Amino acid sequence: MSKNKLKKFAEMAQMNNVFELPLQSILQGERCDLKGFWRKNFFKNSNPLTLELGCGRGEYTVGLAKLFPEKNFIGIDIKGARMWSGATQANALGLTNAAFVRTDIGNLGAFFAENEIDEIWLTFPDPQMKKRKKRLTSTGFLQNYRNILKDNGLINLKTDSNFLFTYTKELIDKNSLVVKTEIADLYSDEIFTQRADLQIKTCYESQWLARNISIKYLQFILPKNTELQEPEIEIEIDEYRSYGRQKRSELNFSA
Template sequence: MRQRNKPWADDFLQENKHIVLQNPNQYHNNWKDFFGNNNPIHVEIGTGKGQFITGMAKQFPNINFIGIELAKSIVVAAAQKVMEAGQDNVVLLNENAADLLEIFAKNELDTIYLNFSDPWPKNRHEKRRLTYRTFLEQYEKVLHPKGEIVFKTDNRGLFEYSLVSFSQYGMKLEEVLLDLHAHEDPTNIMTEYEEKFSAKGQQIYRCKTTFK
């Protein structure tokens, strides 16, 4: 879905550089210094309007969260949620996930969240899927050896594709849930999409995977 342009978005981002960081590559290998502590660093790729990452920041104050969102109009909405939450353990980046290695150093992250990523259903767009092997190569480099990827989607085709992609890459599937909400995980924070889809009775799939 094409996002409505917000003419004032640039001004908003300039005024809120403490929330949506400018030139994040300057913190490459220095994110713990940026946050001022040695807490684990968790990154959400495709943070949307920020409901998940602000909820996680509240629930886990001893973890540092970084949300990455490419669409400027959407990152503005996420920034407003972060401001309302008043949490000092979460920041946002208006960046492309393809540039992950320019932003984070080797073994710098503990967890990566992929929530309701674009399924890119056409075969010719396979390389754009965030669980395609070229993205997995990046995740493996920036994640700590014991770090994990947590993947949620309502799209069964993308879920099945991702399980195969993880396995073919040699990753270990730590958890595979075909109906997350039936599992009733009390720590699960829903995204905006998750609330919408689950309200319609759609199953939500989740898996957790690590690099062997």
């Protein structure tokens, strides 16, 4: 591991807004002390709680926390070096309504209790075109979210990927879920100027915009007690791929 990463990990271990549990402990049944008590024991309020899953540098967690001081936000990612940026910024800004959890999204149940979460943001997840089960809007993940999300909680998806946008819309149709907002080209839509939350720009979002790829947005309601089914359709594959580490670092987009 690079010196820079080690330094970031050491700094994060001292931060009061970053939480993690060793995977081994989770597998042995250990649970985060704050599970079920985030509002009471960490945020010290009873405000709604939103998660950003796959938060990367945490632009949405920090940006939403600034915009909505009457709500609480937690960014989740497996990559600590990226999360360091958001956690450091949140501390520098004195944000008491933002926190970060370093874990795999598959382990949400170790950190959050049933109905503890009000809303979820998925910001530019990998479309996982070949591996349906790894897509963050697939039925397995949605079921995982329903274990911690209140009934009829909101899911927000911001993506560059036409593949993931189409897949998620088909899944919504198949399961008769209610869509609150659907925008195929966010930056050309008038809603963009009206909603400050949609104007928060992530690191990956900047990459896609620089390549003239349109940004898509979906917001839908996830009810608790319905059986979720996968759509059975062929979806056109995206023609482009995310830049690798080398190219990202040349363009100054790397974590």
